[in-house]
Amino acid sequence: MSNEIVVDSHLIEGTAFLKVSLKKQQQKIFRVDVGQVNIESIKELLIGKDIRCYREHFNLSADFEPRWFTITYVDSGRHKILHLIAPTLELFNIWVNNLKKLYLRRTDVIGGLGHLRKREFLLLEQQWKQVDNDGDSRLDENKNGSLDFTDFQRFNKLIKKRAELDELFNSLAKERGNTLTLREFKDFLVNVQKYSLKEDEYDKLYYKFCDKNLKEMSLVGFSYFLMSSDNAVFASEHTKVYQDMTQPLSDTLVTGLAFENAKELLSPTSLLYKILIKGNKLPNDSSEGYVEVAEPDAESSKEQKTTKLQMSKALSDLIAYSIVKFDGFDYGDFMNEVIDPYVEVQLHIPGADAIKKRTKTISDNGFNPTWKETLNFTFNCEELSLVFLR
Structure with a gap:
């Protein structure tokens, strides 16, 4: 290539x-x-x-x-x-x-199965050049042997293999077994992914990730589709500026005063297309003063230093959300020891205690855990927009 x-x-x-x-x-x-x-x-x-x-x-x-x-x-x-x-x-x-x-x-090299394969090859080749310091096209694995670029590609394919994707594909591919038909692919998009497309758009999406030799979607094509921008969480039109940029900012600014005067918390629906300012606020009885702003320490990724900045009352009143300090995660402990991970899910409902549920614990697998569990919650609440899943 x-x-x-x-x-x-x-x-x-x-x-x-x-x-x-x-x-x-x-x-x-x-x-x-x-x-x-x-x-x-x-x-x-x-x-x-x-x-x-x-x-x-x-x-x-x-x-x-x-x-x-x-x-x-x-x-x-x-x-x-x-x-x-x-x-x-x-x-x-x-x-x-x-x-x-x-x-x-x-x-x-962004779209289609052939282009995605080409894109992956190019990225892998760039990584290879970065680690092949002496330029002899081989990496010394240990004193008993070394890796060439072909071995490097095999290793990359091995560590990217996901057992759950194989299981999902096999559960969908009923007609052929080794490939996914157009009907099976469409059923997956409609019933599982909750897509709502025009009929010809399903066809285009299917053939975009089809194997050109088999004329049907293989496990490789299905995997590429799941990881592509065509299956992204965000709408493609939102990757660029799509709002009306001709209106003044003040077409949408929600100030801190709106929260203070509100009889109840503003719902997400009422805040659609609004601008919210987050920052450190002055105390309510202050006309002017200083606020502490946390800055990352240049010599440490964990420690932070604080700087006092002068702020006017007018600016403080515009702030809708106050900043709460978050110390972050200690990544030194995912990366250096084997852990037994589990997932805890909390459902927060207005006027009630949070409902907590957790998955089973996966022993000795912090790298690629799979739970395959469904957690069901039953609750009563008229305003669903105020219910949060954590």
Whole structure:
């Protein structure tokens, strides 16, 4: 499977750009390491009028706009933005056209079974290059042997295998046994996943993840579908800005005063499309004062230091939710010892004690526990929007 990405030499050798931000401007050389390009990290490439709001916010000349491009990318799980101004219009076009090529390559490997397999291969190949430090295409496993890339792929497939997916697939694939028919796939979407699609949309979704040789959905295709954006928890239209951005913020701001004057707690329905501000509030009898803000300690992921900041009463009144300190989880204990996990579920009902139930305990398996249990709750409450599951 070829993974060759051909880009202009200016991207490989490097170009001196003006890197701009709200605080400063500096000349820096940027280059692309084609062998280490993470196609998954590129999320958006903006040029022209799409970057105008940044230019105006930075109070920079309109002369920069034709040579300005902005890259939105993900680094260590965080979204970051890079604003660059090319020295010439020619270099701007070279970089933008080549970055678009890389960006389109990312979108090219997102959908469909074949593309998802290709995407997985590319990501695995990138991981391999990062750990193959000496470049001999082998990893030393121990003094008795080593791993090559094929072994690495087999190992990756082994640790990703989920027994519960096999069981689910086998329970659905009644007609063929080794493949899922269109009717079986549709029954799963409608009756289990609670999908509500047009008839032709079920067909498109099915054939998108079908094995091209079998013409039906295999266990591999079914697994890819479950992990794809087509089966995401969030609606696809909500991955971008979908609200009306032309209205003033004040079309929706719920202040702390609304909570103080309310005779009962506001329901989730009444808060739809509203903006809630969360922060530290001043005491009710204070006109102005200081609040403590917790900041992570740079030398420790657990410890936090607090800083006192001055706050006005007007700002404090806008805060709808006060911040409650959460010390976090001690991950040092999932990662370094075998645990016996269980799940506790609590149903919180207004005016009543919480109903608690828990699963059985899985012994010596904190890595991949499976419970296969159904917890049933019986309760009486007229306002279902105020019932919470924890």
